[in-house]
Amino acid sequence: MNIGVLALQGAVREHVKALEAPDVEVTVIKKVEQLEQMDGLVFPGGESTTMRRLINLYGFYEPLKAFAAAGKPIFGTCAGAILMAKEIAGQAEPHLSVMDMTVERNAFGRQRESFEALLSMKGIGDDVEAVFIRAPIIRTTGTQVDVLAEYDGRIVAAQQGPFLACSFHPELTDDDRFHQYFVQMVRESLAEPAV
């Protein structure tokens, strides 16, 4: 199966490494045409405003919406989660609006407040290393959204069917369990035909 990492800007190489599995072919996505072959997609961490500008510029907006509408799995970390949210606190318009949640950007503060901590994550373990960098939080979630992890009472990872989002950076650690959880989601989506 093919999993793409959207490579308009941000930490791409780290995701490619964390997604490695015998049955996975990882593609670095720079052009819209490449999306067609993908069974799953990762939105990496980076600057969400920069990524959004490049998404528009290169005509990725509609194809990415269509990718989500086809029920194909998408995993967004940090800026990637912001791209997926239906609502962004303090901003009039969301980006791709594929997941029923409201995110708040830079919710923990500036870079000097960035931190790492251990998280307990549903379906993965209670010792997941999480690196938060100028991280957003998921303020509220819709009824279809399953909360996977919280830090200090704030939602930092969630899933809605084929869509997975977290406010931290699993790709910056050597622990690839979260990525492999997503790889398993893609496997399962291929086993049962998409809606």
Next chain:
Amino acid sequence: MVKQTGTDRVKRGMAEMQKGGVIMDVINAEQARVAEEAGAVAVMALERVPSDIRAAGGVARMADPTIVEEVRDAVSIPVMAKARIGHIVEARLLEALGVDYIDESEVLTPADEVFHLNKADYTVPFVCGAKDLGEATRRIGEGASMLRTKGEPGTGNIVEAVRHQRLIQGQVRKVLNMSDDELMTEAKNLGAPFHVLQDIRENGRLPVVNFAAGGIATPSDAALMMHLGSDGVFVGSGIFKSDNPAKFARAIVEATTHYEDFALIAELSKGLGTAMPGIEISALEAKDRMQDRGW
């Protein structure tokens, strides 16, 4: 594990998120908004851009905190600012202002000609310039979380940035093929901390990102530096000294993202107006060569 701030992963990770992006020098809120709108991944808040620092002469210091705050409050992307080499108090001040990254920069007049900042002491991450692998690894040894070339600032001349990036890449490739017994001699010859060279050899690359900086004046210059293996680019005087800054900034961002798409770069290089005026490096006197500041 309790919550930890200022770890290597947190500081280096912040720079990893900037990869493939353009960091732009700005001197006020308006320029910062133009940069953000154009797709910059961060802005560098300055009192004067390097070409004006060069023209003004005298002692160049950290920017007025008012400018740093004005820029900080104008954009949602990260804000960087420059402190003088070795100026502990300027650096602490910028940290207190909530700057996201500090550039210990040779563009400003050094405060200390012997000691660079001990950057491991700070919660805020640092970017430092390097001309070769010795300088790069010394800065990493002091705790720098990000590197950049020391291309001659404010000249609009790419030749020095190219020289530094080519040299560092070549020196890294050499280290990767060394045996244990060769590595210590290489450390001695480069003036490099041994453990940083070991880290490079084990992981197959520098432990922090290395951006291009100094002399980038056109979209092609930015794409060239990406071709040579830079993780991203800093653009200083190039943007706001050009005829049409907004258009120029967008073109540099696009050329950096798609540095291998030559037809696209040709297209976006059309009608940009005059780039900043350039300076031939050999025309600079030794005292005006900023890259020779620091060691």
